[in-house]
Amino acid sequence: MKRLFMLFCVVILALGVVVMPTFAQDEAPSGVFYGTWPYVLPPDHNFNGFASNGPNTNLGAIFRAYVELPAAIYNWGTQTFEGLLAESWGFSDDGTYYEITLKSDAMWSNGDPVTSQDVIDTYALGRIMGWSQFNYISDVVAVDDHTVQFVFSGEPSFVAERLLLKEYIVSHATYGELAAQALELIASGATKDAEEWTALNAAISEFRPDEIIASGPYIYTMDDVGDAFMTLHWQANSIYSDDVNFGSLQLWAGETEATTPLVLSGELGHSTNVYPAATIESIQAEGIRLIDIARGYGPALLFNFADENAPWNITEVRQAMAHAINRDQNAFLTNGIGARATVYMAGLLDDNVPQMVNQDVIDQLNLYPNDLAVADELMATAGYTRNADGKWADADGNLISVEYTFPAEFADFAGAAQDAIAQLNDFGFDITPRALPWAEAAAAIRNGDFSLSVWSWASGSPFAATQFFGPIRRFNTALPEDQPGISFPMQFEWNGEEIDLDNMIIHASDGLDVEVQRERAGEVALIINTLMPFIPLNVERSIEPLNENLVAGFPTEDTWLANPTGSDHPIIWYLLNGVISPGPGAA
Amino acid sequence: MTSLASSSAPVSITKTTPPSLWQRIRRILNSYTVRVMAQGLLTIFGVISFTFFLIRLMPGNPVEIKIEQFMQRGLTFEEASNQAAALYQFDPDAPILQQYVDYIGKLLQGNLGESITSPGTTVISQILRYLPWTLFSVGTALLISFSLGVLLGMAMAYWRGSLFDNIVTIIASFIYGIPDYVIALLLIIVVGIQLKIFSPGEMRGGVDPTIAPGFTFEYIGSIFKFAMLPVLVYVLSSIGGWILTMKSSTIATLGEDHITVAKARGLSERRILTAYVGRNALLPLVTRLAISIGFVVGGSVIIEELFQYPGIGRNLLRVITSRDYTTMQGFFLIITISVVVSNIISDLALGWLDPRVRVKNEKKD
Numbered sequence: 001m002k003r004l005f006m007l008f009c010v011v012i013l014a015l016g017v018v019v020m021p022t023f024a025q026d027e028a029p030s031g032v033f034y035g036t037w038p039y040v041l042p043p044d045h046n047f048n049g050f051a052s053n054g055p056n057t058n059l060g061a062i063f064r065a066y067v068e069l070p071a072a073i074y075n076w077g078t079q080t081f082e083g084l085l086a087e088s089w090g091f092s093d094d095g096t097y098y099e100i101t102l103k104s105d106a107m108w109s110n111g112d113p114v115t116s117q118d119v120i121d122t123y124a125l126g127r128i129m130g131w132s133q134f135n136y137i138s139d140v141v142a143v144d145d146h147t148v149q150f151v152f153s154g155e156p157s158f159v160a161e162r163l164l165l166k167e168y169i170v171s172h173a174t175y176g177e178l179a180a181q182a183l184e185l186i187a188s189g190a191t192k193d194a195e196e197w198t199a200l201n202a203a204i205s206e207f208r209p210d211e212i213i214a215s216g217p218y219i220y221t222m223d224d225v226g227d228a229f230m231t232l233h234w235q236a237n238s239i240y241s242d243d244v245n246f247g248s249l250q251l252w253a254g255e256t257e258a259t260t261p262l263v264l265s266g267e268l269g270h271s272t273n274v275y276p277a278a279t280i281e282s283i284q285a286e287g288i289r290l291i292d293i294a295r296g297y298g299p300a301l302l303f304n305f306a307d308e309n310a311p312w313n314i315t316e317v318r319q320a321m322a323h324a325i326n327r328d329q330n331a332f333l334t335n336g337i338g339a340r341a342t343v344y345m346a347g348l349l350d351d352n353v354p355q356m357v358n359q360d361v362i363d364q365l366n367l368y369p370n371d372l373a374v375a376d377e378l379m380a381t382a383g384y385t386r387n388a389d390g391k392w393a394d395a396d397g398n399l400i401s402v403e404y405t406f407p408a409e410f411a412d413f414a415g416a417a418q419d420a421i422a423q424l425n426d427f428g429f430d431i432t433p434r435a436l437p438w439a440e441a442a443a444a445i446r447n448g449d450f451s452l453s454v455w456s457w458a459s460g461s462p463f464a465a466t467q468f469f470g471p472i473r474r475f476n477t478a479l480p481e482d483q484p485g486i487s488f489p490m491q492f493e494w495n496g497e498e499i500d501l502d503n504m505i506i507h508a509s510d511g512l513d514v515e516v517q518r519e520r521a522g523e524v525a526l527i528i529n530t531l532m533p534f535i536p537l538n539v540e541r542s543i544e545p546l547n548e549n550l551v552a553g554f555p556t557e558d559t560w561l562a563n564p565t566g567s568d569h570p571i572i573w574y575l576l577n578g579v580i581s582p583g584p585g586a587a
Numbered sequence: 588m589t590s591l592a593s594s595s596a597p598v599s600i601t602k603t604t605p606p607s608l609w610q611r612i613r614r615i616l617n618s619y620t621v622r623v624m625a626q627g628l629l630t631i632f633g634v635i636s637f638t639f640f641l642i643r644l645m646p647g648n649p650v651e652i653k654i655e656q657f658m659q660r661g662l663t664f665e666e667a668s669n670q671a672a673a674l675y676q677f678d679p680d681a682p683i684l685q686q687y688v689d690y691i692g693k694l695l696q697g698n699l700g701e702s703i704t705s706p707g708t709t710v711i712s713q714i715l716r717y718l719p720w721t722l723f724s725v726g727t728a729l730l731i732s733f734s735l736g737v738l739l740g741m742a743m744a745y746w747r748g749s750l751f752d753n754i755v756t757i758i759a760s761f762i763y764g765i766p767d768y769v770i771a772l773l774l775i776i777v778v779g780i781q782l783k784i785f786s787p788g789e790m791r792g793g794v795d796p797t798i799a800p801g802f803t804f805e806y807i808g809s810i811f812k813f814a815m816l817p818v819l820v821y822v823l824s825s826i827g828g829w830i831l832t833m834k835s836s837t838i839a840t841l842g843e844d845h846i847t848v849a850k851a852r853g854l855s856e857r858r859i860l861t862a863y864v865g866r867n868a869l870l871p872l873v874t875r876l877a878i879s880i881g882f883v884v885g886g887s888v889i890i891e892e893l894f895q896y897p898g899i900g901r902n903l904l905r906v907i908t909s910r911d912y913t914t915m916q917g918f919f920l921i922i923t924i925s926v927v928v929s930n931i932i933s934d935l936a937l938g939w940l941d942p943r944v945r946v947k948n949e950k951k952d
Binding site: 040041042043044046051052053128129130131132135192201202205206207208226227228229252253254255257258261262264265267268437439440442443456459470473474478479480483 | 645646647651652653655658659660662663664665666669670672673674675676702704705706707708709712713716717775776779780786787788791792793794796892893895896897902905910
């Protein structure tokens, strides 16, 4: 009897070992994550990952990863990728291709394994839709069921690696038929000008899948898209299903004005909206924690170098302006505690300067302290003297009388511009503010129809080439020929040599040699720092409410917190890996 | 005499001869109803054409806006253009007259086209999705504010100078001067967040998503519950106008001779108030009501956004921001039709309520 009992216990234990994981996997965790995203309502809302108003629009850069996983996510603090769908990844020894091996246990919500075919299909459709990855790769080849090679069309680069690893992979079950047509079309040698290409392009845009097949731990149907919120439900088949601590994600609809009451009433766990300084104070008064995350851009003062009535072509004038503006004050008036004065003034985000350029370059950078005496000297060098009214005038008595256009709807840029105008007028300029609708303000810059303006500089990218892009290339050489933009000449003599700054920026992050990249970035940083072709006024921060009554476990110090909000938000990693969990008030 | 006799003879012949077809057509064309309707159709066509060109004069087109968004992410103009062109099957460089002719041609066939920023989604499906909510909320609010406003205005005029009149005049003047979005914000922040009378999250949207749609008490009750706050805001922001207009109109009517005569005839106050004063005082409000009814379909961008109410207004902001021309045109078309139709109804109603209007117009012809 005793032996029989022992045998019974062993069988029960064995069954427990086998059955328990399966049992655990089938049960949704309890608790709701209350987030927000400005999704669109049906009938515009759709499940097509390649169309507008699809998952990119409705789930954005944070929530899409919970439904359709990318291969990996970048940790800005450690400067390494962490695999999500990918088990391993890397460049081939000869640098001709990049290889990604998917996790063998990765599975779709319909029970199918995630395979190389899903990756092939994703990129086949992406190619038809004009994805940027194809600036770097020429082909995508399956090596086996879980390994894919991306064949480089030119030199391998870390920029290409990032583009390949952060792309969301979609399911063959949903897109297989369209992908087969795409692959056939590509194999036929057709180009994007071909009629068949355009027709397939239209077919992809108009494709409306009935459902989303998810590789992430959450999924939703059109019934889950409500007027006020949409709900993503936990699903059992993802490799992250066992790790997450939330049974569902409830995403409130709307932008800042719609989410402010929800933050204040304690119904919103985490939000990435931009709240004005006064609202931030109210949020703090409610005892809600604020997390401070990089935004990856800030407002810059732009010059139109083609304006013949202004002295913007004189370097000393631009340098004087950089000294004349108190950037701390400007930062506060841009976005309260959500902005910081630019430190290095080199066209790169201050947080990234130490990793992107060498120390000897940093030591050479002019930090342009707010010093009116130095600014006066520079203006005098440029041939300007103060008239009886204290205004700067050239030898003919002409004042620096210009207009400064800014987008009226962007409170941060408008604040930055108005403060810069006030400070420069106090310094002796004669600048008139001109508010425009944002689309018109952007068009005015592109068309060279301005004298001074404001737009963003830098970007939430870990590469110098991409951070240098705005505004010196974006509103200049990256524009078509009929749009002059800021008209800053990119070819000029520097240290006795003819240089092409455009080319230097484009190739600043090429290749796989980090040291070479630092040197290239350093050269560009020094040029921008010296010439001041734009004045990077400040860097904005994302001050995000995090209600710890609803979301628990969000770290206070961690390498992931260096990630910017617009791409690679740390909450993606924290939620998928169970770092955060429902707080005491989460239903 | 001879001349008189000879001139009267043909008149009598004309009287007995039935009117010719052309005369009949002219008579129909000259009739007040037909003229009003023809003017309405012409107005609709004019507004459609005007808005078609006007929205294309706005800075940026759908493709440019998308390119701007892509370039913000670090793409060059060429890369951004390629991706934007792949997303939208819209050629902004197509001749504008060709676009106009295409649009009018489709419109005559009842086809409002497809959304530019949501290829595959018809504009009519968007209108059908959002319009009922706006009609319900703004329509209900208009009904309440008009009825209450007329009653209060009339009562105030009748008891002019009383405490009731003074208090209501002050309140009406005060709330009439507050924009609707300020009322909405105060309602949410003070009543919702500070006094905690309702939870802002629980009062959002058009209906409780957990209740299955159908003609059930629960579902219809939920629709009313979720419309309560937007309706309250609309009523509060508009009732002051109705009260004050009705009051002044009633005061003007009370001073007219026929009211004095009615009083002298010994008619009851109730009879005078309803049959003599009310009907005449309402006349100036008919046009205003018609215009308000017309604008019911436009909803309110800010109010619907604040309460996440799924109406036309909430989506109008989105489509304008993304320059979705076809959807904008669709939304403006129904707003135009609604305003014009309600004005036609108001013109006809005025003609019926006050025969002087109809006669004057016919005399002009």
